[in-house]
Amino acid sequence: MKRFKFVIPIMVVVAVLSLWYLGKEYSEIPLTTRILITAGGSVVSGIISYFMLKNDVHKVDPKPSENFNKKH
Numbered sequence: 001m002k003r004f005k006f007v008i009p010i011m012v013v014v015a016v017l018s019l020w021y022l023g024k025e026y027s028e029i030p031l032t033t034r035i036l037i038t039a040g041g042s043v044v045s046g047i048i049s050y051f052m053l054k055n056d057v058h059k060v061d062p063k064p065s066e067n068f069n070k071k072h
Helices: 004-025 031-052
Strands: none
Touching: 004 031
């Protein structure tokens, strides 16, 4: 469930940016098609980020000990 904290914002950012870009550069494409392209891109980016973050989210680096920070 920790992965969804990262996956959902990534999907939202992809959706917003793709709607903006498609509206700016490809305004001749109908709105419904642009929305479908955006939804597809968001789902694909969500799936990719879900699997790529699979190992990273559950690993937490331990806090450094105080002895490590002192100069010898």
